[in-house]
Amino acid sequence: MTNWTAIDETVKRWIQEAGSLIRASFHHALSIQSKSNPNDLVTNMDKETERFFIDNIRKHYPDHFILGEEGQGDNVQSLDGVVWIIDPIDGTINFVHQQRNFAISIGIYENGKGVLGYIYDVVNGELYHARHGEGAWMNDVPLEKLKPVPVKKAIIGISSTWLVSNRHFDQKKLVSLAKDVRGTRSYGSAALELAYVASGRLSAYITMRNAPWDIAGGKIIVEEAGGYVSTLDGSELNMLTVNPVLACAPGLHEQIVNDYLK
DSSP: OOOHHHHHHHHHHHHHHHHHHHHHGGGSOOOEEESSSTTSEEEHHHHHHHHHHHHHHHHHOTTSEEEETTSOSOOOOOOOSEEEEEEEEEOHHHHHHTSOSOEEEEEEEETTEEEEEEEEETTTTEEEEEETTSOEEETTEEOOOOOOOOGGGOEEEOOGGGGSOOSSSOHHHHHHHHHHSSEEEOOSOHHHHHHHHHHTSOSEEEEEEEOHHHHHHHHHHHHHTTOEEEOTTSOOOOTTSOEEEEEEOTTHHHHHIIIIIO
């Protein structure tokens, strides 16, 4: 039987260690490469941080599987067993240009169910974490359960990319939503924006394309805070593929899906 309490304590320790290594890197030159396009960056710290987690997981939990953004884990084709989904630095462009607004994101799933979720804002020292059925926390402070928010009072996280003509979605629907809400924000890190939904700093987060490692930890945390995470039509996410994502406080989720996205 899996000792989730021990895993939780271990992961929190590893995250703090990895955060210290990342902060120390601020004083050294980065090796920066592009992946799929010039704006899809990866640094030596992305790779080194992912390797730090993989080496520790392999040593302590050799029967677990790893899906990592930088491709150093396993060729995961299903969520059978225990699967760690890791983004070592979510918000790499922010990391490179700003040295802030990025996070370590980890979600641990067992047979497809999210059990443990972590988002660590490295610069601000804020560790959002959750365990299935036990609620969500920021450091040692429990997050209050999210309350319904009407559209006119909502602040949503959305990139301006999705408010102009694009091949993924009819932007007119999102422009209408953006006009009706109290305000919009974009932080450049899916993990942080999900953490902000869970903590009430944002009422919703919307994007057309998130990979599993972008959302694996945040999905668990938002849901444990009483929110909802789905595709744009309200369907369940596929945690092995790229998804359009809607994360919301209760009530607002139904409003946005039914009144704006259908």
